[in-house]
Amino acid sequence: MPAAPIPASQRATAAVLAVFKTSSWLLGELSPVFAEHAITATRFDALEALSRHGGAARPAELRDMLHLPAQTITGVLDQLQAAGLVKRSPHPSDRRSTIALLTPAGRDAIDRICPPLIDIEQDCMTALTPAEQDQLINLLIKVQQRIAQRPSMLDERSARR
Secondary structure, three states: OOOOOOOHHHHHHHHHHHHHHHHHHHHHHHHHHHHHOOOOHHHHHHHHHHHHOOOEEOHHHHHHHHOOOHHHHHHHHHHHHHOOOEEEEEOOOOOOOEEEEEOHHHHHHHHHHHHHHHHHHHHHHOOOOHHHHHHHHHHHHHHHHHHHHOOOHHHHHHHHO
8 A cells, every 4th residue: 555645844754764664573583593693783794795805805895885894893893703704804915904704603604594594575565566676775775875975973073173
């Protein structure tokens, strides 16, 4: 059923709240899978990003892929390393940097966790046709690109100092 028309002055707020609500509900649907495998969504995202990046990445590359602060990436990598899912090594060509490497246990974790996640994601997205899913992806990418263009609060604070 189509939503009631939203006044122009409230449209942006309604859109942001709809994204927040949907994100929260989706995470609620996926969280039991993460809990069953003793991992958090953020740690899984880091494992999956490493996998997509060929199994190895600098922490700065993960930060950029996941759009998380550097200290969060450090903490996530610490936790994944303690669990034996990643290891850190000196970067082969940059002595100032390290590289995070997906371990065989990390690859196994991805292989175990992905199928139930994909089942839930596909079921949730059956509300949309394939064309609507493509449209949703493209619209969200446009919003993400706009957000990436905006100066962040941290950037503004740093500039004032």
